[in-house]
Amino acid sequence: xxxxxxxxxxxxxxxxxxxxxxxxxxxxxxxxxxxxxxxxxxxxxxxxxxxxxxxxxxxxxxxxxxxxxxxxxxxxxxxxxxxxxxxxxxxxxxxxxxxxxxxxxxxxxxxxxxxxxxxxxxxxxxxxxxxxxxxxxxxxxxxxxxxxxxxxxxxxxxxxxxxxxxxxxxxxxxxxxxxxxxxxxxxxxxxxxxxxxxxxxxxxxxxxxxxxxxxxxxxxxxxxxxxxxxxxxxxxxxxxxxxxxxxxxxxxxxxxxxxxxxxxxxxxxxxxxxxxxxx
Numbered sequence: 001x002x003x004x005x006x007x008x009x010x011x012x013x014x015x016x017x018x019x020x021x022x023x024x025x026x027x028x029x030x031x032x033x034x035x036x037x038x039x040x041x042x043x044x045x046x047x048x049x050x051x052x053x054x055x056x057x058x059x060x061x062x063x064x065x066x067x068x069x070x071x072x073x074x075x076x077x078x079x080x081x082x083x084x085x086x087x088x089x090x091x092x093x094x095x096x097x098x099x100x101x102x103x104x105x106x107x108x109x110x111x112x113x114x115x116x117x118x119x120x121x122x123x124x125x126x127x128x129x130x131x132x133x134x135x136x137x138x139x140x141x142x143x144x145x146x147x148x149x150x151x152x153x154x155x156x157x158x159x160x161x162x163x164x165x166x167x168x169x170x171x172x173x174x175x176x177x178x179x180x181x182x183x184x185x186x187x188x189x190x191x192x193x194x195x196x197x198x199x200x201x202x203x204x205x206x207x208x209x210x211x212x213x214x215x216x217x218x219x220x221x222x223x224x225x226x227x228x229x230x231x232x233x234x235x236x237x238x239x240x241x242x243x244x245x246x247x248x249x250x251x252x253x254x255x256x257x258x259x260x261x262x263x264x265x266x267x268x269x270x271x272x273x274x275x276x277x278x279x
Contacts, residue, residue, distance in 0.1 A: 017256035021236040024259070026252045029224035032245065040243070041219035044210045044231050046091035046202060047071070048279040049104070064089045068107055073226060075115040081222070085164040088117060088157040089210045091125070091202075094149050104155040117157035125152045125206065127190040154206075156189040156214070169216035172238065181213050191230070202230040211238055230257025236262065 014034075023032060029047075044071055050067040062070065090112070096102040111120060127185045128173035129148065137146035142146045165200060173181075191203040207230060211221055223231040226244030236259060249260040 001218075016252050017259065019236075019259065021240070022244065022259045024226065024229070024232065024246065024252060025254055026247070026249055027245050028247050029245050030077055032077050032081055032224070035081045036084075037080055039040065039079075040081045040207050040222040042098075042209045042211065042215040042221045043078055043081050043086070043088040043224065044080065044235075045089075045222050045223045045225045046269050047074075047225045049093055049126045051071075051097065064102060068111060071108065072111045072115060075112050076118065078222075078224065079116045079159060082159040084160040085162070087110070087120075087214045088159075089214060090121075090136060090157070091155050091206065091239055094151060095263050097146055109155055112155070112157050117159060118162070120156045120158050120162055121184065122156065123154040124185045125154060126150070126185060126187045127152065128187060130210065140225050141261075152212070154210070164216075166216075169187070169218050172217055175210045177209075177212060202227065204230055204234050207231040207234045208238070209247045211235055211240060215240060225232075226255050227251055229258045240259045261270065 014025075016026045044239045050062055050064065069216065082088065090108060091109050093104045096104050105122075107115060113119060138144040151216045186209065189203065207223075211231075211234060215221060220241045220243065221231065221235040222243045222245070224245045226246040227230060229244060230245040230256065232242040244255055
């Protein structure tokens with residue numbers, strides 16, 4: 001999940017892992033020349049947040065304008081590989097206090113629109129973690145207080161037409177899931193990094209909801225910042241074909257091992273039971 005400006009050495013990389021459902025590339029997300037045009041139905045990912053997190057030797061600490069230029073490059077590349085009607089669900093912060101207040105979510109929406117994507121909606125993910133406080137601005141003073149929103153955002157974009165044809169495709173979303181997940185505020189905890197050996201892992205519930213809500217079983221799911229491999233593992237569990245791209249070689253090994261074993265923790269499904277969901 002690291003930001004890197006190296007491209008050529010990885011652009012033509014063969015898969016570093018492949019099974020009947022999952023293909024993983026050790027490659028750079030800004031250069032996806034190994035993927036054909038219009039070959040992906042759904043993108044589910046959480047890119048580096050540029051918060052100076054260490055990803056096994058890589059650091060996401062670019063100056064903000066250069067970070068946005070980097071986002072623009074891979075947003076355009078994702079549009080190329082997206083099929084007509086393809087969707088992109090991007091998990092990002094609402095904002096950031098690093099280097100001054102940054103409207104991260106707003107900038108992502110702008111950059112994806114400039115790249116050619118269309119905007120459909122946004123999901124607010126409440127991780128139920130309000131303890132991660134790093135700054136208050138002017139402590140107990142109206143001079144310059146910082147307000148921290150303990151949520152993350154998932155803007156949903158699409159290519160071409162939003163409505164996709166259902167003929168010949170299989171939906172596996174249940175009634176209770178559909179009713180609950182089409183409400184735009186989701187509440188479930190984040191993942192424990194120690195459990196998967198990665199500094200910023202997906203909780204399995206996040207890709208599970210996005211994959212079932214926005215894709216058919218026959219679709220191809222792409223995570224261009226694969227990290228520990230959770231999105232590909234969940235897609236495989238749900239019967240989809242999945243492609244993962246990850247620039248960090250150690251993370252590729254972790255993701256490949258998890259997909260090879262094909263196991264998720266027993267508490268990975270945290271959706272509300274049907275009786276708790278109203279019409």
